[in-house]
Amino acid sequence: MSEIIKTSHLTKTYQQQHAVDQLHLTVNQGDIYGFLGRNGAGKTTTIRMLLGLIKPTSGRIEIFGENFFKHQKDILRRIGSIVEVPGFYENLTAKENLSINAKIMGVHKRNALEEALEIVDLQHETKKLVGQYSLGMKQRLGIARALLHYPELLILDEPTNGLDPIGIKEMRNMIQTLARERNITIFVSSHILSEIEQLADHIGMIHEGKLLEEISFQQMKERNRKYLEFQVSNDHKAAMILEKHFGIVDYVVHLGGNIRIYSHVGQQGKINQALVEHGIEVFKIMINEDRLEDYFTKLVGGGAIG
Ligand code: ATP
Secondary structure, eight states: OOEEEEEEEEEEEETTEEEEEEEEEEEETTOEEEEEOOTTSSHHHHHHHHTTSSOOSEEEEEETTEETTTSHHHHHTTEEEEOSSOOOOTTSBHHHHHHHHHHHHTOOOTTHHHHHHHHTTOTTOSSOBGGGOOHHHHHHHHHHHHHTTOOSEEEEESTTTTOOHHHHHHHHHHHHHHHHHHOOEEEEEESOHHHHHHHOSEEEEEETTEEEEEEEHHHHHHHTOEEEEEEESOHHHHHHHHHHHHOOOOEEEETTTEEEESSOTTOHHHHHHHHHHTTOOEEEEEEEEOOHHHHHHHHHTSSOOO
């Protein structure tokens, strides 16, 4: 799988304060990459650097496998973006607005406007002026504009900010359609964990300018799964019984005789019986769930996200 964005040691410093600090990001082709962090974490600063809107203090950016600083103009032609609420002429229709943008961007392809409007489901708004649009419609029009030149990569900075739940859902569906049906790689930032969780194939978690971790959808799922927790008198012996009698391999032994079993939820009775029969005391049995939210809260040191 080829890498569409790769940054190394990417850093932006303002008055000796690191807004972005030694960032190593990897975004693979076709992925929806969720860039998650609280307000002020450094998301917008990163995105501005990826789009050439500000210059990094240090570090490297490769996009489409090329050095961004050497080939910036060519690379930017292949990227669509929304950074902050997109501005439009309020006294014109969506199509009139896009037509002006298409001219400025040098897009001459026939049907480009119609196609873009159709993707964002604004093709029927032929009369309404953009000034009468809801924020959600304006955001969709912003996506249409970002798609005019058929980009391979879409970079969206908090596209659901200020939207109501329906607007958020529409935006999510649209992003998924663009990724799945048009094979566009999407880099999308948010401060809302649940939103990113429902959308992304990979999550990059940024906090105080630093990348805490990149995890895949699979890892996300695993972090959210249920497990059985046994507290026992002899964890070593208990582990042997789990393996031998139940074929359990997916377990973790924690300090203090705590065993977490990430399978066989529902069979705690049988497991308990087997342990007791082998002379192991069972002090506690619980069914628990690891939650991604708790995990992130731990990572950023308190205070929930989203
Ligand atoms: P938000 O969602 O609130 O926009 P963010 O994650 O996008 O948050 P950034 O806007 O990238 O965060 O800001 C990261 C840090 O850099 C913040 O502490 C911010 O105050 C600081 N910062 C950003 N731009 C500048 C600037 N031009 N001058 C000085 N400091 C800045």
